[in-house]
Amino acid sequence: MSSYNAINGVPAVANNLTLNVLLRRTFGFTGYVTSDCGAVGTTYRRPDGAGVALGNDPATAALATSGHDWAPPGWSTNHGDQTALWSKNGTLTSVSGRAGGEAWSLRTGTGLNCVGFNGQVGHPAFWDPLRPVFSDENRLQYIQLAITAGILSEGVIDRELLPEFTLRMRTGEFDPRSNQPYTRINKRVIQSPAHQKLTQTVADETLTLLQNNRPRGARKPLLPVRAAKVKNVVVVGDQANKVFLGDYSGDPDEQVSLLEGIKRALPRAQVTYDSGNSSTTSTQPPSLRPDTQAAIRKADLVVVMVGTDAGVNTEGYDRKTLALPGNYQRLIKQVAGIGNPRIVLVDQSAGPVDLTAVRRDVASILFSAANGERQGRAAADAILGKVNPSGHLSFTWYSGDGQLPPKSDYNLTPSRTAGLGRTYMYFTRKPTYPFGYGESYTSFRYSRARVSRRRIPATKTLRVSFRVTNTGHRAGATVAQLYAASPRVHGVELARQRLVGFKRTKVLKPGRSQEITIAVALIPALRVWKAQLGREVVYPGTWRFRIARSSRRIASSLPVRITGSIPRTINTVSLAPPQLTLKPGQELNLRGRNQWLDGLAPTQYQSKGDTIITAVRRDDSFVDLTNAPLGFSTDRPSVLRVDRNGVTTAVAPGVATVTVKIDGVTASTPFVVTGA
Template sequence: MQNKKSIVYAFVLFVFGSLQLLKAQELDLSYMDPNLPIEERVELLVSQMTLEEKISQMVNSSPEIPRLNVKSYDWWNEALHGIARNGKATIYPQAIGLGATFDPELANRVASAISTEARAKYIINQEMGNHSKYAGLTFWTPNVNIFRDPRWGRGQETYGEDPFLMAQMGVAFVKGLQGDDPKFLKSAGCAKHFAVHSGPEADRHHFNAEPNKQDLYETYLPAFEALVKEAKVEGVMSAYNAVYGVPASASKLLLSDILRDQWGFNGYVTSDCGAISGVWNKLKYVKTPAEAAAVSVKAGTNLNCGGTYKSLSKAVEQGLITEEEITESVSQLFRTRYKLGLMDEDLDHPYFKVGKEHIHSDANVALAREVAQKSIVLLKNSNNTLPLSKDIKIPYVTGPFANSADMLIGSYYGVSPNLVTVLEGVADAVSLSSSLNYRSGALPFQKNINPKNWAPNVAAESDVTICVVGLTADFEGEEVDAIASGNIGDKVDLRLPQNQIDYVQQIAKVKKGPLVLLIASGSPVSLEGIEEHCDAIMQIWYPGEQGGNAVADVLFGDVSPSGHLPITFPKNVAQLPSYDDYSMQGRTYKYMTEEPMFPFGFGLTYSETVLNDLKVSTAKMKKNDVLNITIDVANTGDYDIDEVVQLYVSPVEVTGNIPHTSLKAFKRISLKKGATQNVSFEIESDDLKVVNTDGEKVWRKGAYKVIVGNASPGALSERLGAAKQLEQTIVFK
């Protein structure tokens, strides 16, 4: 009897297997034909998937489907300032440093170099069968959330506090990542985190942001809109938090009404990692994983970084979502994969043949050094302390980050065999006759232990003391990464750790020569109590693998500093509104009424910039007119420089919630010593509209000042050494 059952069972299996084989033979494999349009290939492929197969492809770690020749793929990849978490790669300065260059063309070159390196690494990974996380081509970068509060630990990932600057840099970066082929993507960028997301990190999974419509459309959305409309960014990442009471990943307003319907977005939307789970278990918007999955897909989130979408089959059973809706959502993911060439092996793809020689190439290393040079901001230079002579007899390099490789890399970094510390850069630059000394002198974050610390006293014997202080991504960063701040990634205040302040003050009491302070951080640092003791101060950010060489290039005058602050440096937290308040009043240079320590856009060079002959095309401008502005920019000093010419528009009378002033254009130019260059700007009338309380761009009549300078408008900029600004009043009719 048992044998008969076994025979029957074997027969059933044989029949079932034959049916499956027949079914497989009946597959329409034309979706593998690279000559067909991508849209047609996607439809042919997805239409032959089972419901479970479709659902399996909607999580970041998507498994293979052997019967359809679909390989496994992990969508989670990072390239914030170089390929991250995937082995050897060039490490460029952190994003905030790139923002300080005010150079979109440079941002484009960096992103293009990153994507070329990424293609080379992807080819090698495929040959090795490595389909793991961080080994793909869908990069979840850039972060274009506004750096609205300097306490935010992840502000270092952004290009600064200004929506216009953020948009210009972000668009250029995305274009560099994605390439210029009309059909295929070099790699896929992703604008994150959509939207109204900039801390506090401790509350990011729970808070509900309810900005007024004016702030939403004036501040929080413009960079995302620019990346969608101008850069055609392929991906958008939804944020953890809720907006107007609805989780961002489940927000029809954000993902359907604004992103797709208003802006015409035609890419994929991914959740932040774990955000779909948060829809039900943290934000309590729905009660079950199935409900969270259904409401997120229906709102427009195609991909779940996490595993909650595995509950979609249960959601279908419960009538919460249809298979047709799942089909539509997963189809978008395969459009992206086809555009990247991930579905083809031997396709004549313009980015398929990139050699390993592009990985951490000499050209990329040189580019990392150039970016670091251009990102450094000279904040103070009393009595022309800088540049230093390479023949200085007794230079002293000290401070907790003078010999730190960890300080160079910021957050979301790769691995480089060529990390150059400040000490190494200085040691390589100075003359062999120099008696260079080094002591760390202070611990990064903890109380200095040795009561008989001799390190400050070395300054009493030195011709110059170069002290490197600041923070690292251990102190400021993402909720899950920063370990030393005591505030889950964010800063409690803007001061340096007290032991570093004490150390600088100890040096100041005994120093023989000038004290040059180098500040490494991804955010504004208050210098109250130490600024007056320093002869020169440079903000070096997290300068990447060539940071030490770039710092030395600037210190010793091979390159004049040319970075400008992409964010206001307040004096202290007392000047800031409550961190969890998403109103823009009192925030950033556009709305701040108190005088900060250093203003937005500020940065000195080793020369002197003089502005002359401001010309504005009209004194009375009407809607639909074009405003043309020209100005002569002269370098009257003794050094060749790069300068950032900035154009602001300020209402003569500020009423309501409109900004006090707004950056409308900027140009980075190179000027030989003694040279003058005529710089022109063309401003469309749409760019001069203001956002009203309903979130609408409107033409606001009245008198405005057109102001051109090399820092944001105000007496403080000129008092600190910026060029005298020129202005002209015009009337909007």
């Protein structure tokens, strides 16, 4: 899917570098690309257009119409937003931005336009079939105007329809319904007992224990709490009494909130609930009822739930800050101020939130993202020890906005981000919780670390083995992680380390161990792009493979000397003719260029992005095919001939597949020969 952003100043939906040069030519992708809904319109819309105000409100974000006010190379725009007009420099040729946006998106490889503007807010099952009718960005007339203006052809459209219809046929869409297994997958199948059990397992294993301290006056951490000792429990926060499944979820019949999960787990306890007049969007002070405050003072357990929901992040609407949304920080402070130290904070949020001001106000913190239909049951099971949390963070938990470069800055390295660095690979500050972090109710020891080879060619697979032992008093599992740190390379700013493997242990009883082996295919794991050479490399030298509990808690570090380089053998061959339909007698030279890709690629890729045939080596460098020995063949020479020089000649109506071969690697495409 091509998105709403621009890359190096070119909208993603019309970005030839990413969609054609990289995705198709370099990586060998043969499927189709659809736009994010409304993204084709970002080519011509202005960033300060009428849709900006809509985008600032989550209720109308789906109607946002802002864009990049772009025009392709050699063209200019009148900056008309919805009425944009593109003019070809030095000529009298002009075309509407809507027609141009369709044309350049199709030419670069966005084959399907998922419309967005004038889409209606409501249930998708009702509105999705109607969106193409109400949209103004995917009209047939725009395609016709683009073809008339000479900036698009039916051949380009055929090229994009080929993979789309191929996949639809492979999945059986055009077969009789009785032969389609998907038609038998109804809600009863989706909500089968086996699937609900899987949902529970996923929710249990997703929960991440971020903090587990001893409450004031206690001799051990708060969690897990023994259910038999909980007579009175207080649950606080609006999030605790609802189930947030996130965008693109289904609507399952079973939805268990945290409040319901605790009630089911503690059927004999007195459970007091109070939303505290809290929400993700409230700017008012929270307020706890007097009876709630009294219940908190004598409670055996207090559970506060906060997080994010559709009020602060949803389709087309992102959070603008890492701060706890709404009045949640004040809610936590108000609960803690009553004086009961036995507080568990449950945070269900889309990524990190700033917990700096409240971490000392609570004993324990559990985290998950939107955790499915049984999220409340999973949290209750973790709090009461039925499940030992084993989740680990898949992101860096930054302490606040000050640790983030501007959102419009895509750079990663410290030198390009005012010294900060981005992601665990480059981040230079101390986060609240590092990438890979996750605590447990038990403890684990890592021992007997070893590698299969101390010196190894880059083309091989390294195996790193070690033993994980449960040294605590409760059964539990953990996620062992393996990072690789590169040797220093003069003049190159490399990542501090990178995750090259991980493995979750089985649930280990106290005192039990498990032998773990992580296999690392070195080229895919360690390769980096070297712009000066125009290819990827694996830097030779001594790498350190770190067995770790998280990206910042290393258990063992094993040096391995890596030699050699990425073989310069051919990895992918692609075939992208300008048209797939020919008439008898018509010729097409496959060694030529595709005029519909001409001038679209960045300058350094221009000789690589618009040829009909490309070959790319394993190091992602392009092969100069000018004098390369290519082999050509056709499966139906009576329909289409191809000679040794790659010149195809249509013979008679029918369908034929042409194949090109170099060094044993092939690419094929069908041609249709129509009547004269």
